[in-house]
Amino acid sequence: MNADSRPQPFCILTFAVCILSNGCGGRAPLPCDAAATDCVTLTIPRGATLSAAIDSLSAHDLIARQFLFSMYARLRGLGRDLKSGTYAFHQEAGWRDIIDALKVGRGALVRFTVREGLRIAEIGDLASQELGVPRDSFVAAARDTGVIARLGLPPETGTVEGYLYPTTYTIQPHPSARQLVRLMTDEFLSHWSAAWDARLDSLHFSRHQLVTLASIIESEVRYAPDRMYVSAVYHNRLDRGMMLQADPTVIYAMGARPRRVYEKNLLIRSPYNTYLHPGLPPGPISQPDSASIDAALYPAPSPYLYFVAQPDGKHIFSASYAEHLAAIREVKEQVSGIRSGLPRRQPDP
Numbered sequence: 001m002n003a004d005s006r007p008q009p010f011c012i013l014t015f016a017v018c019i020l021s022n023g024c025g026g027r028a029p030l031p032c033d034a035a036a037t038d039c040v041t042l043t044i045p046r047g048a049t050l051s052a053a054i055d056s057l058s059a060h061d062l063i064a065r066q067f068l069f070s071m072y073a074r075l076r077g078l079g080r081d082l083k084s085g086t087y088a089f090h091q092e093a094g095w096r097d098i099i100d101a102l103k104v105g106r107g108a109l110v111r112f113t114v115r116e117g118l119r120i121a122e123i124g125d126l127a128s129q130e131l132g133v134p135r136d137s138f139v140a141a142a143r144d145t146g147v148i149a150r151l152g153l154p155p156e157t158g159t160v161e162g163y164l165y166p167t168t169y170t171i172q173p174h175p176s177a178r179q180l181v182r183l184m185t186d187e188f189l190s191h192w193s194a195a196w197d198a199r200l201d202s203l204h205f206s207r208h209q210l211v212t213l214a215s216i217i218e219s220e221v222r223y224a225p226d227r228m229y230v231s232a233v234y235h236n237r238l239d240r241g242m243m244l245q246a247d248p249t250v251i252y253a254m255g256a257r258p259r260r261v262y263e264k265n266l267l268i269r270s271p272y273n274t275y276l277h278p279g280l281p282p283g284p285i286s287q288p289d290s291a292s293i294d295a296a297l298y299p300a301p302s303p304y305l306y307f308v309a310q311p312d313g314k315h316i317f318s319a320s321y322a323e324h325l326a327a328i329r330e331v332k333e334q335v336s337g338i339r340s341g342l343p344r345r346q347p348d349p
Contacts, residue, residue, distance in 0.1 A: 038091050041109070041170065044102065046084040050074070053082055053102065062089055062098060073099050083108065084169055109170045114184070116166040116289045117218050119252070120159055123287070127180060136175035144178065146292035151209055162187045162211045162284025199297045208283065214296040215284035222313030225341050227295035229289055229317050233307055235299045242305070244274035252285035311338055 040060045044053050050073060054066050063069045076099050085108030087101060101108075112130055114123055124138035141147075142159050151163055157342065163189035167177045175183070192207075200210060213234060221227050237244055253270035266273070272281040288296075304317040306324035308331050316327040 010054055011062065032038045035059045039088050040091055041086065041088045042119045043086045044084045045084065048082065050079040050082055050085060057098065061091070063094060064094065074317065078103055085109070086111070090170070096178075100223060108173070110173050111168055111170055113168040114164065114166045116292070117286045118166065119286055120161050120164065123164055123184075123194060127177070131171075131180070132174055133177050133180055138180065141177040143180040144181065147181060149183060150269055151189070154206075158207070159283075160185055162215050162287060164287050165191055166287045166289050175251065178303070188205050196293070196297055203297070209280055211288065211293065212282075212284045212291040214243070214281050214288035215286045215296055216246050216248055216281075218252075218288040218292040220246065222309075222317075223315070224291065226293060228298065228300035228309075229302060229304060230293040230315065231299035232302045236303070236305055240305075241278065243278055244280070247263060249274040249281050249285055252281075294344070 005050050012330065016316040025092075040062060042056050042060050042062075044056065048056075050070070051175050054063070054070055054073070057063045057069070058066050072095055076096075077098050081103045083102055085105055087097060087108055089101070092220045110131070112127070114126065118126070120139060121135075124133075124135040124142075127133040128135040142161070142164070144160075147160055148157055151160065153160075160181065164181070164184040167187060169183065171180075171183065171186070196210075197207075200207060203210070205213075209321050213231070217227055217230050220230050234244055234246070236242075248259055249272045250265055250268060251257060253268050253272040254265060258265070266275045268274075271277055272285065274281060302317070303319040306318040306321065306327070307315040308324065309315050310317075310331055311334050316330065318324040
C-alpha cells in the first residue's frame, strides 16, 4: 500500500462519527412546511456560536449526541460558516442535511410581516419587494374563485379583501402567489372563533358583513381603546337607517390614499361610498385583525352617533349633531394651535 492509498485520519474520524451517530444521511430537511406536525422550526440568531446552535438543535430534539455532532460539524467546517436565520427541519433530518443547511442558509425561512389595514394591492407591493412574488400575480391569486368559495363568501365577491390575515409569517423563500394567498386566508380561518358565529346570529350579520364592518373600524382607529366606541357609532347608525358616512370607504373608492378627504371626494360614484349609499359597502376595504373583528362583534353600549378624530389619533364621540359640531370646532382649535405653536387648551373641569 503506498502513501496515497492509506486512510487519512480526517476521513477515518469523519467515518467513525457518522457510524456512531447514524446521522450522516437521513431524511432531507427540505422542503419542510413549518406548520406540519413533523416539522421543527428554530432560529439561529445573528452572531450565534456553534455551541449555541448545537444547544438549540438539541433543545428541539433534532440531535441526541451533542459532542459527536459538534465533532462532525467542525470537521465539515460549520463553525466557520454558520449562517443565522430561521430554519425548518423534519424531525428525522440527518446530521449532514442539517449541517449543509446551516452552512449555506439552505432552507432558512423568511419573515413576512403584514400590518393591519393594508389592501390587497398594498400587500402585493410588499410581497413583490420582500418575497419576489410578482404583484400582478398576487392580485390575480386574490381573485381565485376556489379560495373565495372555501371562505364561504358570497358568489358575487370578487376578491379575498379582508381575509388576508395581518400578522408576521415565517415561510419558505420565494412562495408562489397562490401559496401566499392560501396561507394568509388559512391564517384568517384559524383565528376565527366558533363563538363568533353564535354572536353573528344575534346581530343578524353574515360573516362577510361583519368583516366588512371590522375593516372600516380598522381603517378608522389609531387609538386602540376607541375601537368599541367607533363600532358602537356604526352599529347605532345601521340600526337607525343612517348613512355610515365613513371616510375610509371613500378613500377605498378613490383607489389611493390621499392625505385628506375633500368635500368633492364625497361625491365619487362608487358602491363603496357610504356617503351616497346606505348600509355597509359591498365588501371589506382592508385587512382587519382579531381586535377589530371583536370590536365589530361587541360594540360598546353607548348612544354615540358621531365621532371626529383629534390630531393625536384619539376620537371625540357625540350622541347629538350639536355635540358633534362642537367637537369639530374643538378639533379645529387644536389643529390651529399646533400650527401656530400654541399649547393645547385644556378642557374645563
